[in-house]
Amino acid sequence: MEYFSRQISDMIGELSRLPGIGSKSAQRIAFHILHSPKDEVKRLSDTIWSARENVRFCKECYTLTDSELCPICGNPKRNHRQIMVVEDSRDLAAYEKTQKYEGVYHVLHGAISPMQGIGPADIRLKELMLRLQHDVDEVIIATNSSLEGETTAMYIAKLLKPTGILTTRIASGVPVGGDLEYIDEMTLLRALEGRTEL
Numbered sequence: 001m002e003y004f005s006r007q008i009s010d011m012i013g014e015l016s017r018l019p020g021i022g023s024k025s026a027q028r029i030a031f032h033i034l035h036s037p038k039d040e041v042k043r044l045s046d047t048i049w050s051a052r053e054n055v056r057f058c059k060e061c062y063t064l065t066d067s068e069l070c071p072i073c074g075n076p077k078r079n080h081r082q083i084m085v086v087e088d089s090r091d092l093a094a095y096e097k098t099q100k101y102e103g104v105y106h107v108l109h110g111a112i113s114p115m116q117g118i119g120p121a122d123i124r125l126k127e128l129m130l131r132l133q134h135d136v137d138e139v140i141i142a143t144n145s146s147l148e149g150e151t152t153a154m155y156i157a158k159l160l161k162p163t164g165i166l167t168t169r170i171a172s173g174v175p176v177g178g179d180l181e182y183i184d185e186m187t188l189l190r191a192l193e194g195r196t197e198l
Helices: 006-016 023-035 038-054 089-096 125-131 147-163 185-193
Strands: 079-086 103-107 138-141 166-169
Touching (some): 006 023, 079 125, 089 103, 103 125, 125 147
Parallel strands (some): 079 138, 138 166
């Protein structure tokens, strides 16, 4: 039995498709939006639409940005000779919160997962190898401690071995099966400081 009109039900249905939003949260958000001033709702919808239209990949590290280069790659004070490889932009954001890492990043947009049909060609490994043709002193592999993350780390280490570039892996301290975006800053910092050569 339907409790709400079609438009309200449709709105709740669309909101509940967002990650981490169940039907009760979707209902609360929908009613919050419906009770908000129209100009606030318009600003929210315009912001979402504008971001979807204008956000693209940074031409250097492949994180999401609305410029040609993201703020990190465009910062001359960052160490461009040290590249941390992460699975997605949320992992990059997690490390940036530590305010201790001064290098740059490379975002893979996934991890190798044969079970899901994701191979090395499906993530941004080719782009990483192209970046390494410039002066790079160290590649820090900071993929998740999941089976897919470990598989990806080993694959990258094997690719980089012939280059002679120092290749390190973040230390454990990051729990096995844990996603970087949910880990506190101190644990991430300890993992970064305790990284080891592969």
